[in-house]
Amino acid sequence: MNVYGIELKRSAALGAALLALAVGVTALYVAPARWSTGWVSLAMTSREYTILLWPLALAAGAWQGRREHRAQVGELFTSTPRPRSQRMMPVLAAMGGALAVAYVLVVAAGGASLLSPSHYFSPDFLVITAVGVLSLVAAACLGLGLGRLFPALATAPVLGVAGVLLVFFSAVTNPDWLAAVLSPMYGTGQFYGFQTIAGGVSAAVSIWMVALAVTGVVLLVAGNAKARAAAVLPALIGLGLATAVVPRDHDTLTAPVDPVARELVCTDDAPKVCVTRVNRNVLGALAPKAREGLAVLAKMPGAPTAVHENATAFTLDEYEQPRDDTVVTLTLRLDRDGGLAHPDVVIYDVVNGLGVRGDLKCPRNPAVERAAVSWLLGREPVSDQGLIPEVTFEEPSLNAEAVPLWRALRKLPEAEALARVVAVRDAIVNCQDTTGLLSRSAR
Template sequence: MTAFRIELRRSSALLLAAATVVVGALLLWLLADEWTARWSGLAYLMRALLFALVPVALAAGAWQGGRDRRAGVTELFGTVARPYPQRLLPVALAMAAGVLVAYAALLAGGSVQVAPYASYAGGQWPVVVAVGAVALVAAAWLGMAVGRWVPSVLTPPTLLVFSFLGQMLSRLDNGVLLPVLATPSDLATVAPEFLAAQGVWFGGLAAAALLLVASATVWARALAAAVALAAAGVSSAVAPATAFVVSTDGATLVCADGEPRVCAPRIHAAVLPALTEPAREALRTLAPIPNAPTRVVATDLGWAPVAPQRTTDVLVVDLRFRLNATGRFEAAPAGLRTILLKGAGTQSCPDPAWGFERDVAADQAATGWVTGRPAGPATDEYGRLGERTLSELKALPRPEQLARLAAYRTAKVRCDRDPLTALTTGAPR
């Protein structure tokens, strides 16, 4: 313990800890909108930080690993009775302690921001962060090993540059051997098998790096290489094809009290207080249309496995671009009502065969009808088309107006027919 305390003060451990905190805190601040309302968002950003923190740990470890040769004391230390591995162990532990304490400090700082706003604490997020911490320790020890065997002053910056380049060339595609995880959605969670495979890989890499740091023979270095290869082989073999799966618990719908039903995924339950009244007001506005929606569901349409089935009785609110840094809606109640009434409570069709211009014109006309406002800025061809369509629709008897709006909503839900044609001519419903 005495040697460990001395190495904490004299090694690169404190420098590594300080660099980790400074770089990590800066990135957490710059990317605050990505995580401040969700524990899972914080966990995945902690893993995203490894894009910068792993190169820093490698460089700091390499600088520490070459210390003895740079100081010219290798032969002197070789004459002492204490075995080389035993002498190197306190240094390695000090480096690991430095990077772990710094990583934990970043997590604690982020937690202070998340705790007041997060409405859901489930999922795999603690394990996601823990695996990232093991990756950082492995990087620091691997840097020490490289620095010991290549004790040049150019080794740390070379490792720094090439580790950045290696991560960029890998495209950070959530490979099991890569430290960075990029989640596609808040409603996704890392597969437990994938986390286990990464734990095996980074744990094996850390063990191999420690063997290299303390190795004094060819056989020890061969054993280290075998451990690393075995860890890579096992993790690649057991890793699932897809890193992410639907968070069954987080995606479970929870609903506000009362009727009509207004629901959101458990992980986004914080939106319900602001959403409920504007949603029910929008349902009342749409109620005269024959196939009007009867309930509202807020979800992330960008994550297809949990997107609700398109039906006329459900008004879907896409959460992807509607939330601020605290997980609440950016729009005020009046703005929320406008969002809900867009396209008479329908979602756009993906890649419409009839063209986006006609889709937008139909949406503008339907929105103008239900809100009682102009169809939209008539500054281009489809804007003028929407304005003209709304005028023609309002000139019809009210029962025909409602019938055409119902036909339009059916076309938008099924995405099998031009909604502008349905709005202008009517159709079988």
């Protein structure tokens, strides 16, 4: 242990670990909304930042790998009876261990804000994090070997730049299964909160990282040119094994779903409001606002009686879902802390569309629909751009067309105006054009 302690103090291991920790924690907290929904999102975001941490570990290893050349003690150590492999163990342990601990601390820094029991925890978090740790250890080992093989001053920075390019471009290469093997950040782009990384993908990239680590170790301890040439074999064998076990199925490779995280969790009382398990922490804030929206829709006969979070995995071609007109499907907006963003907009979101999910291929008149929605809400039509912060653009003519229609509705007797709004709702359900329905009496 004294040897390892000395190695930590005198080598670049501790400095590299502190730098990795600073970079990782800073990257996490620059955009906390990307992982604040839960543990798996945190693990995936941390893995995505291997585009920064993996090259850093590679460069740090390369810098350390040229230490004997820099100190000009290579011939001196060669003359000692102690095997080189034994002498290099403290170096490997210090560098790999320090960077592994740094990665764990990065994840822990994010996890400190997810300790509430309302945040969904999945074993996938442990697997995804473990692969991230392994990737940094592999980068450090490979860097040590390459630093010894090419002990030039420029090796470390060149490897750092090359590492960024390798991690990024291998993540977007085709075919997808090859990208899943080569890059530790593959599959970390998140499209929905209940997303995960398939176990087969984690197994494949783990094999590849272990192979790279073994190659680096062989390069570091090799005593002759033949041994150094043989160092490529572990990488080739590992690549072959990884490509043999990696899934080929597109849905498994691209944004797969954690079925438990996608399960709906609902309020105990009616009207039912349900969210996916991964977002159950917002159910308490969502329910009263969603019920206010249902109360507005209840003015119409046959109105929906429940609100469910939209749990569609659109990357898996789940656009076409069975329609249930008793349920309003709602897309949640979450803030940077994983809570419900813009609660007052929930009422509008529930009423918008008049409580039905019409077919997007059917004729739609957004000005008519907005006027009908505004009449139910009892307020003048407002541009979505001014109402919903996420909306950045809307044709000015849309609201300008909706306002006169809304004013005309307000001049009608309530029963007549409601009948026209119901006619618009029924037309959406039956895939009929809604144009003109607010301007004439409903049949």
